[in-house]
Structures are given as structure tokens and as C-alpha cells.
Amino acid sequence: MSTPASDRDQALAATLLGRAASWQQADARALRLARGRTADAADAVRLADDYRLLAHDLARARALIPASRAREYLENAYARAHATLHHGGWRLGSGLRRLFAEETPAAMRWLAPYLVWTTLIFVLSACGGYALVHRYPELIALFASPDMIASVESGKLWTQGLLNVVPSSILSVQILTNNIVVSLFAYCLGFLFGLGTLYILGINGLMLGAVFAFVGAHGLGGQLFSFIVPHGCVELSVMCLSGAAGAAIGEALIRPGNAGRLESFRVAALRTGVVLLSCALLLVGAGLIEGFISPDARVLLPARIAIGVGYWCLMVALLSGRLFARRSAPAAAAHP
Numbered sequence: 001m002s003t004p005a006s007d008r009d010q011a012l013a014a015t016l017l018g019r020a021a022s023w024q025q026a027d028a029r030a031l032r033l034a035r036g037r038t039a040d041a042a043d044a045v046r047l048a049d050d051y052r053l054l055a056h057d058l059a060r061a062r063a064l065i066p067a068s069r070a071r072e073y074l075e076n077a078y079a080r081a082h083a084t085l086h087h088g089g090w091r092l093g094s095g096l097r098r099l100f101a102e103e104t105p106a107a108m109r110w111l112a113p114y115l116v117w118t119t120l121i122f123v124l125s126a127c128g129g130y131a132l133v134h135r136y137p138e139l140i141a142l143f144a145s146p147d148m149i150a151s152v153e154s155g156k157l158w159t160q161g162l163l164n165v166v167p168s169s170i171l172s173v174q175i176l177t178n179n180i181v182v183s184l185f186a187y188c189l190g191f192l193f194g195l196g197t198l199y200i201l202g203i204n205g206l207m208l209g210a211v212f213a214f215v216g217a218h219g220l221g222g223q224l225f226s227f228i229v230p231h232g233c234v235e236l237s238v239m240c241l242s243g244a245a246g247a248a249i250g251e252a253l254i255r256p257g258n259a260g261r262l263e264s265f266r267v268a269a270l271r272t273g274v275v276l277l278s279c280a281l282l283l284v285g286a287g288l289i290e291g292f293i294s295p296d297a298r299v300l301l302p303a304r305i306a307i308g309v310g311y312w313c314l315m316v317a318l319l320s321g322r323l324f325a326r327r328s329a330p331a332a333a334a335h336p
Contacts, residue, residue, distance in 0.1 A: 013064045016057060020070070023057065026050035027077040034084045051085050054078040097324050104278055105321035107271045114244035114251075118201055122240055125205025132206075133213040143210040152218050159227050159295055179235060179283045183242040187276060190246020193254050197246035204239060230304045231290040233312040238279045238286070241319075245272035275319070282315050 029047055058078050061071040108115075133140050140149060151158045182200070189196020215224045252268035253261060293299050293307060317323040 030081040030084045101324040114247045118243035122205040126209035129206035129209025130213040133210040140214045186242040187246040190249040194250020229308040231286045233308040235286045
């Protein structure tokens with residue numbers, strides 16, 4: 001035998017369920033506004049009323065019909081309306097500022113341990129390549145082309161007269177394309193559980209050290225340093241950064257943790273993606289420097305060092321978020 005209280009609750013629940021059409025309309029309106037697909041300005045005004053309606057009915061549903069699908073539907077509709085109502089309008093400027101001022105520095109902090117290891121691998125590989133060719137000069141054939149070897153043995157760097165052969169604009173595009181391809185290889189080969197990243201960093205480090213040992217033995221080490229320093233500070237740093245991002249992807253696949261391999265891979269890819277965007281932008285500048293400044297004999301060594309170090313400092317400011325950080329307002333003076 002039903003009690004008056006249970007009869008009243010049943011009547012209230014029936015009345016509540018009779019408002020299902022209003023819930024559907026409110027949910028549809030929130031979806032349209034979230035996607036920006038409504039041409040009716042009154043929808044934005046009605047959304048506030050929808051939000052109050054859904055909040056009220058959800059509270060009633062939790063008390064009257066907590067285990068029903070209607071309560072679940074209301075939960076989702078309320079969450080969607082709340083997110084739409086409290087989500088500010090997206091602007092390109094604010095989005096880019098948030099990307100470079102917040103998301104990129106957070107990703108860099110997460111990548112810091114990987115960056116230490118990839119930089120160490122690259123430096124040790126370069127030292128190994130230098131020692132190998134310094135002790136056995138004939139092994140340079142493993143790292144350099146016959147034309148490059150012949151040029152150095154004749155007392156000239158292969159970079160001399162480069163601007164007389166290829167215009168700076170075309171040279172910059174070629175260099176930029178090559179640098180981006182190498183960085184993407186260092187990143188994407190991390191999908192092979194990090195082994196490909198180790199290979200790319202190792203082989204490039206060996207090559208750099210071997211070439212420096214070979215040209216140094218022929219008295220051209222200073223000229224090669226002068227050529228590399230304007231663009232190399234950032235270019236080599238970006239290679240290590242790409243390798244660190246690839247290593248992070250590899251570890252996410254090897255040691256996914258409790259979240260599972262797919263989720264760990266997704267999180268790592270999202271975090272490293274913002275760093276790769278910054279790396280691509282930095283490589284654009286490095287390509288321009290390498291095409292217009294590095295081959296130009298009129299640019300003296302002090303200017304080359306200033307350009308290389310200055311651009312590297314700009315890279316640090318960009319990746320740390322300082323370049324786009326908002327300046328805090330000065331504190332108000334304390335009144336006595």
C-alpha cells in the first residue's frame with residue numbers, strides 16, 4: 001500500500017519527466033552555441049534560462065529518480081550548458097599567447113629530463129666522432145662525401161663561394177626543408193620505442209665531430225666554426241629538442257603506466273606537439289640565417305657569434321614562456 005509521501009514523489013517525478021522536451025531543446029541550444037553554428041542571437045540569451053532550468057531539474061532528479069537514465073541525461077546536458085555558458089570566446093591572439101606563454105613552458109618542463117639525456121647523447125657522439133677521425137683520418141669517408149673530402153684537402157671549405165652558385169632565397173628554402181625533415185625524423189623515429197631517435201642523434205653527432213676533426217687537421221676548423229655558429233646554436237638545440245620529444249613518445253610506448261599504452265601515447269603526443277610547433281618556427285629563422293648570413297664572407301666572426309648567441313637566447317625566451325608572458329601590474333603603494 002502506497003503512502004501519501006510516495007504518491008507525491010511519483011507525481012513529482014512524472015511532472016519532471018514531462019519536461020524532457022525542454023531538456024532536449026536546452027541541450028541542442030548549448031551544442032549549437034558551443035560549435036558556433038547558430039545565427040539566432042536570442043539563443044545566447046535563452047542559454048542562461050536553460051542553465052537555470054537544467055540545474056533545478058537535475059537537483060530534483062537526483063532526489064526523486066537518482067538511478068534513472070533521465071538523471072544521467074540531465075547530468076550531461078547540465079555539464080554541456082555549463083561549459084558553453086562559461087567558455088569565453090576564442091581569439092587567435094589570446095590562443096597563441098596561451099600556447100606560447102603557458103602550454104609550451106609546461107611541456108618544456110615535462111621534457112627537461114629527456115632533453116638532458118638526448119643532449120648528452122649528442123655531445124658524447126660528437127666527441128666520439130671527433131676522436132675517431134682524429135686518430136684514424138681515413139675513416140672520414142664514412143661521414144663525408146668524396147667532393148667534400150677533396151675540397152678540404154685542397155684547402156677550401158665546401159661552403160666557400162656557395163652564394164655564387166645558389167641564391168640566398170633558394171638556399172634558405174632548401175636548408176629549411178632539410179632541417180625540418182631531420183627534426184621530424186628524430187621525432188617520428190621515437191615511435192619505434194625511442195630507438196630511432198637514439199640513432200638519429202648518434203649519427204648526426206658522430207658526423208659533426210668527424211667533420212670538425214677532419215677540417216681541423218687541415219687548418220680549416222676556425223672557418224667551419226665561423227660558418228656554423230650563426231645558425232648552429234639553435235639548429236643543433238632544436239635537433240636535441242626533437243630527439244627529446246621522440247624519446248618521450250618512445251617511453252610512453254615502452255612504459256605506459258596505469259593509463260594504458262594508447263592513452264599514454266596520446267598525452268605524450270599532445271605535450272610534445274606544442275614544442276614541435278615552436279621548433280618549426282625556430283628552424284625558419286635558422287634557415288634564413290644559414291642562407292643569408294652564414295655563407296656571406298663579409299660578416300665578421302664577432303657579428304656571427306652575436307647573431308648565434310642572440311638567436312639562441314630568443315629560443316630560450318620563447319620556450320620558457322618569457323617572450324609572451326604578461327607583465328604583472330605594479331603593486332599599489334601601501335598607505336600609512
